[in-house]
Amino acid sequence: xxxxxxxxxxxxxxxxxxxxxxxxxxxxxxxxxxxxxxxxxxxxxxxxxxxxxxxxxxxxxxxxxxxxxxxxxxxxxxxxxxxxxxxxxxxxxxxxxxxxxxxxxxxxxxxxxxxxxxxxxxxxxxxxxxxxxxxxxxxxxxxxxxxxxxxxxxxxxxxxxxxxxxxxxxxxxxxxxxxxxxxxxxxxxxxxxxxxxxxxxxxxxxxxxxxxxxxxxxxxxxxxxxxxxxxxxxxxxxxxxxxxxxxxxxxxxxxxxxxxxxxxxxxxxxxxxxxxxxxxxxxxxxxxxxxxxxxxxxxxxxxxxxxxxxxxxxxxxxxxxxxxxxxxxxxxxxxxx
Amino acid sequence: xxxxxxxxxxxxxxxxxxxxxxxxxxxxxxxxxxxxxxxxxxxxxxxxxxxxxxxxxxxxxxxxxxxxxxxxxxxxxxxxxxxxxxxxxxxxxxxxxxxxxxxxxxxxxxxxxxxxxxxxxxxxxxxxxxxxxxxxxxxxxxxxxxxxxxxxxxxxxxxxxxxxxxxxxxxxxxxxxxxxxxxxxxxxxxxxxxxxxxxxxxxxxxxxxxxxxxxxxxxxxxxxxxxxxxxxxxxxxxxxxxxxxxxxxxxxxxxxxxxxxxxxxxxxxxxxxxxxxxxxxxxxxxxxxxxxxxxxxxxxxxxxxxxxxxxxxxxxxxxxxxxxxxxxxxxxxxxxxxxxxxxxxxxxxxxxxxxxxxxxxxxxxxxxxxxxxxxxxxxxxxxxxxxxxxxxxxxxxxxxxxxxxxxxxxxxxxxxxxxxxxxxxxxxxxxxxxxxxxxxxxxx
Ligand SMILES: Nc1nc2c(ncn2[C@@H]2O[C@H](COP(=O)(O)OP(=O)(O)OP(=O)(O)O)[C@@H](O)[C@H]2O)c(=O)[nH]1
Ligand SMILES: [Mg+2]
Numbered sequence: 001x002x003x004x005x006x007x008x009x010x011x012x013x014x015x016x017x018x019x020x021x022x023x024x025x026x027x028x029x030x031x032x033x034x035x036x037x038x039x040x041x042x043x044x045x046x047x048x049x050x051x052x053x054x055x056x057x058x059x060x061x062x063x064x065x066x067x068x069x070x071x072x073x074x075x076x077x078x079x080x081x082x083x084x085x086x087x088x089x090x091x092x093x094x095x096x097x098x099x100x101x102x103x104x105x106x107x108x109x110x111x112x113x114x115x116x117x118x119x120x121x122x123x124x125x126x127x128x129x130x131x132x133x134x135x136x137x138x139x140x141x142x143x144x145x146x147x148x149x150x151x152x153x154x155x156x157x158x159x160x161x162x163x164x165x166x167x168x169x170x171x172x173x174x175x176x177x178x179x180x181x182x183x184x185x186x187x188x189x190x191x192x193x194x195x196x197x198x199x200x201x202x203x204x205x206x207x208x209x210x211x212x213x214x215x216x217x218x219x220x221x222x223x224x225x226x227x228x229x230x231x232x233x234x235x236x237x238x239x240x241x242x243x244x245x246x247x248x249x250x251x252x253x254x255x256x257x258x259x260x261x262x263x264x265x266x267x268x269x270x271x272x273x274x275x276x277x278x279x280x281x282x283x284x285x286x287x288x289x290x291x292x293x294x295x296x297x298x299x300x301x302x303x304x305x306x307x308x309x310x311x312x313x314x315x316x317x318x319x320x321x322x323x324x325x326x327x328x329x330x331x332x333x334x335x336x337x
Numbered sequence: 338x339x340x341x342x343x344x345x346x347x348x349x350x351x352x353x354x355x356x357x358x359x360x361x362x363x364x365x366x367x368x369x370x371x372x373x374x375x376x377x378x379x380x381x382x383x384x385x386x387x388x389x390x391x392x393x394x395x396x397x398x399x400x401x402x403x404x405x406x407x408x409x410x411x412x413x414x415x416x417x418x419x420x421x422x423x424x425x426x427x428x429x430x431x432x433x434x435x436x437x438x439x440x441x442x443x444x445x446x447x448x449x450x451x452x453x454x455x456x457x458x459x460x461x462x463x464x465x466x467x468x469x470x471x472x473x474x475x476x477x478x479x480x481x482x483x484x485x486x487x488x489x490x491x492x493x494x495x496x497x498x499x500x501x502x503x504x505x506x507x508x509x510x511x512x513x514x515x516x517x518x519x520x521x522x523x524x525x526x527x528x529x530x531x532x533x534x535x536x537x538x539x540x541x542x543x544x545x546x547x548x549x550x551x552x553x554x555x556x557x558x559x560x561x562x563x564x565x566x567x568x569x570x571x572x573x574x575x576x577x578x579x580x581x582x583x584x585x586x587x588x589x590x591x592x593x594x595x596x597x598x599x600x601x602x603x604x605x606x607x608x609x610x611x612x613x614x615x616x617x618x619x620x621x622x623x624x625x626x627x628x629x630x631x632x633x634x635x636x637x638x639x640x641x642x643x644x645x646x647x648x649x650x651x652x653x654x655x656x657x658x659x660x661x662x663x664x665x666x667x668x669x670x671x672x673x674x675x676x677x678x679x680x681x682x683x684x685x686x687x688x689x690x691x692x693x694x695x696x697x698x699x700x701x702x703x704x705x706x707x708x709x710x711x712x713x714x715x716x717x718x719x720x721x722x723x724x725x726x727x728x729x730x731x732x733x734x735x736x737x738x739x740x741x742x743x744x745x746x747x748x749x750x751x752x753x754x755x756x757x758x759x760x761x762x763x764x765x766x767x768x769x770x771x772x773x774x775x776x777x778x779x780x781x
Contacts, residue, residue, distance in 0.1 A: 074382050077562035080373055139585065139613070140447025140558070170613075171486035172479040179478035224588040228708050257447060261379030261562025263590040284446065287531045289564035312446070312476070 005157055008307070008319045011127025016158050066091065069109065072330040076290035078113075079262050082299070086112055113329065114322035116295050122304040122320060124150070124279065125250045126159065130208045131215045132241060132248035136234060136275060137255035138267055139222030142283035142309055144173065146255055147217050148180030150307075152314035154215050155184055162213035164204030165190035166197045166237060167221040177219050183314060187211065197221070197233065198240040205244045218249070225270035238275050251278050253306065258284045258291035268297040277301060282320065283309035290329055345374030350412050359407040361397060367411065368393045378591030381566045384422075384600045392418055422596055423623035424605045428580060433551045436521035437469075439512060441548070443541055443576060444556035445568060446529030449584035451480060453556050453610050454526040455487030456618035457582075460608075461522050462491065469520035471511035472497035473504040473544070474528035484526050491615060494518065504528065505544045512548050525550070532571030542575050553578040554607065557598060559585050565594035566601050573602045580607035583621065587611040599623075664758055666722040670714045673707055709742055713750050716740035725751060 006017035066087060073083040089112050090105070099105050125131065133150070135143045144167070151161040163181050165188060167173035174190045181188035189204040201218055208216045220237065223230035241248050254277045256264050271277055282294050285308045298305050305320040349370035353363060368389050375385045392414055395401070401410040432438045440457070444450050454470055461468040470488050472495060474480035481497050488495035496511040508525050515523040527544070530537035545553065555578040557565060572578055583595050586609045595606050611617035714722060716739035721728050728736070728751060737747045 071382055074376055075563050077379075077564070080376050138560070138588070140449055142447060170483070171490075172482035175479035175482045176477070224585060226587065226589050228705050232708070257558075257560075259445065259558070259561050259564050259568075261560060261590070261594060262377055263379070263560040263588065264562075266589060267560075284531075287445070287564065288533060288567045289562065293562065 005153060008123060009154070009157065010121070010123040010125045011131065012157050012159075073113075073292065076292035076329040077261055077264075078292035078329070079265070079296050082116065082292075082296045086116060110323065110326040110329075113295065113326035116299050117322045117325075118298045118302050118304050120302070120304045122279070122306050124253075124306055126154065126215050128247070128250050130162075130213050131250050132205070132245060133215065133217045133251040133253060134220065134238070134241070134249040134275070135218060135253050135255065136220050136271055136277075137222060138224055138257075141222065141255040141257040141260075142281070143167075143222065143255050144176050144180065144219050145312060146253075146281050146283060146307070146309055146317070147177065147219050148184060149309065149314055149317040151180070151184045151186055151215075151217055153317060155186060159214045160212065161186045161215045161217055162204065162208050162211065163188040164201055164216060164218040166201050166204075166218045168193055168195045168197050168200060169221040173219070173221065187213070198236055201237055201240050202244060205241065205248075225267045231270065231274040234271075234274050252276055253279050253281050254303075255281045255283050255309075256291075256294060256297060258282055258294075258308075259287065259289040260291075260293055262293065264293035265296045265300060268301055268303075272301050272303070277303050279304055279306035281305075281307045281309060286310045286316070291325075292329060294325075345377065346371060346415070349374065350408065350415075353408040353411055359396075359401070359411070364393060364396045364411070368396075371415065375593060375596075378593035379560075379562050379565075379597075380593035381563055381597035381601070384566075384597045387600075388418060388422060420624055422600055423626060424599055428605045428607055429620065430607070431551045431579070432522075437512065437515040437523040438521065438552070439523050439525065439548055439550040440552045440554060441508075441525045441527065441541075441544065441550040441576075442554050442556060442582070443527050443572060443578065444529060445531065445558075446477075448529065448556045448558045449610065450474075450529060450556045451483050451487065451526050452613065453582050453584055453608075453618075454484065454524050455491055456610055456615050457524055457608070458488070458493045459491045459615045460618045461524075462493065466522045467520050468493055468522040468524060469515045469518065470495045471508055471515075471523060471525045473507050473511070473525050475500040475502070475504055475507070476528045480526075480528065487615070494520070504540060505547050508544050508548045532568045532575075538571070538575045545576050552580070554580055554582050555598075555604075556582045556584055557594060559583050559592050559595065560588060560590040561594040566597050569598040569602050569604075573604070578602075578604060580605050582606075582608040582610055584610040587617070666714055666717065666725050666754060667719070669754060669757065670711065670722070673711060677707060709740075709746060710750055712740040713737075713742055713747055725754060 004014070004017055006012045006014040069090070070083055070087055073086065074080065078086070086109070090099075090109055093099050093108060094105065099108055124133070126133075135147055137143050147163060151163060154161045161184070163177055163184075163186060165174045165177045167177070168191065171193070174193060178188050178190065187207070189200065189207050191200045191203065197220065204216055204218065207213075218237075218241075220234065221230070223234070225231065238249065238252075252275050254268060254271050256268065260267070268277065268280070280294065280297060280303060282291050282305055285291055291308075294305050297303070305322075305325075308318050308320050310316045310318055349367045352370070353359060353367055371392065372385055372389045375388065376382060380388075395414045395418075396411050401407055401414070404410050430438070430440070442450050442454050442457070451474070458468045458470055470484055470493055472481040472484045474484075481500065485495045485497065496507075496514050498507050498510070504527065511525065512523060525544070525548070527541060528537070530541070532538065553576055555569065555572050557569070561568070569581075581595065581598055581604060583592070583606050586592070599605060606621045606623065609619055609621045713736060716736045717728070721732065721736075733744055733747050733751075737744045740747075
């Protein structure tokens, strides 16, 4: 699938995007993975249409049907509360006679689900000189890898990214980011392990100005939202950025692993409380997890999902589309896709 | 962990208590609440369904409804089923009579394998073993560097061949290397992989049949949702793991994924891993956790924690200070730090029987209060910490600014400290228990 990346980043001209022709690669697909699922899902819907007898079964909207819908949502990690709210809306429409048959029901279910996401501008704002992007999230959710991917896309679009190794805590975190920088072909500002993240970040901003980098992407150490001191440290990093550039960071992206269960919502709330999250990157969507917690996160925080991670390569990054996402939560039979 | 699940279950029980007789409707309602509690805790929905059905069938049996204490009977049934779900006593590692014992660690990307390997090595050192590590993750940038750093930190040798060899060969040669080095346990850190990645799953399967590990441990993030079951079943099919290391237990996840994995694979959770410091690693005790979830406390773990964390010598020094009434803010800080090493306050309180987590809500146990106190004390000079009396108005203002708090907070802390000091003086003149554990051992 080729995406128009000028729609993904704010501040990239359509011409730049067209000439770069960044292709989201499909090479990394795995059977049962997200992309395959999308294709199979579409095939399935065609088949489903032919199997009209099934719709007879579903034409009676009975208790069991609602339960099946509930289960499909719960299974996708949408969570009890969000599920209840989506099903209630659907039920109200059905009761009002607005939904005629099973296929209409599924369509509305998907639309209602998609509408549950925060509908704000999902583009990543790089319309600044330089634009500053701060990446935060719980341990192992994919911050460093996502930074590599975003930097690569920006580079393809003719921008000059600069990476800052703000994870001074985890063993070999600096080496990991340096390796991504090498693959992308961009500079990485780093200091020794164990240093003060604020100091590296400050250095990074100074270097960005000196070297005329357009986009500064800052990596931070993974931290559990329950670790108060580490959350404070993150607040301090933002203060350091603001001292040098009062309107930055222009984006503060939270990575959420698609396999995360209901805890994802608390994570997101705590990160939002500490630093002002502007968007979510839902990673590891190439597995079998549905990432349904993203619904609650986006709705509750009022923050759009901006990107999805679909693998471990530089190219494994895609824009987020609520309706596609909703279509992948369940198929026509409400079974698992 | 598990605290909030505990709250919800107790709320369900609460509704039943105080009722002489249970009707079918009462049971239905409690069962629904239990269902919701488990789903919100990320227990797999199929597992939940079976669990709730079992509880319901048993609870609706004649002997419960007609018993004199139906509510207690109901709690007992839930307890039994929950314990059955989690497995009972903890299960240890298998050690080979012919060293090295090989432990292969597998799991999804980002679940915490490398850190868990470092922690396991440290844990085994503590058990008197001489472990070594093998870096078989040749894919993730700097994964080898990470393991080598951890190895150096723990003081355990690491075998690696860079990123160009085949991981299966690395593992094989690693075993030979461990044997010649006389290491008796070898831990193989493998790359994170998706359970549906045929090529990489085949790689671990080959590694398994080549090195024939004595233990295969699946690393599972405690925050995982419904997908945990898919992951576990696939890994079970391809590599037949023996047990689970549950990571990131220091978060506030409700840990239902762990219950589900045990339920669908029958494989026990062997280890619980907490925090990024390398000593947060211990055997998992399912029975104790079940009892905690049900609000019955977990005194055993609390006692073990206290014994491990509280420094006997320091405790005696403190006692001396108390007797001599020379308790300073520095000692106060030390005390706070010791208590904090045990874990969060709310998690500690959750271990005390008779203090169900939901009753503690009103107490407002806020660990952040500790942070504020620590920040204020850190902003004092050593002189001020030893002689709080010299802290006058201008010093107070400086401390408030330095710690990012306000004058009010500083005053409050100093007043509280004075009260503590007074209390200590009274205590000091009387008898102070030598061992904090006495509190638990002699319930009078
Ligand atoms: N399959 C898949 N794996 C991913 C994706 N994103 C990241 N990963 C993998 O997940 C693991 C963790 O990724 P990192 O980028 O190191 O995560 P992090 O948040 O920086 O981790 P810490 O800095 O340790 O907190 C690595 O093995 C990555 O290759 C994704 O979209 N799909
Ligand atoms: Mg990282």
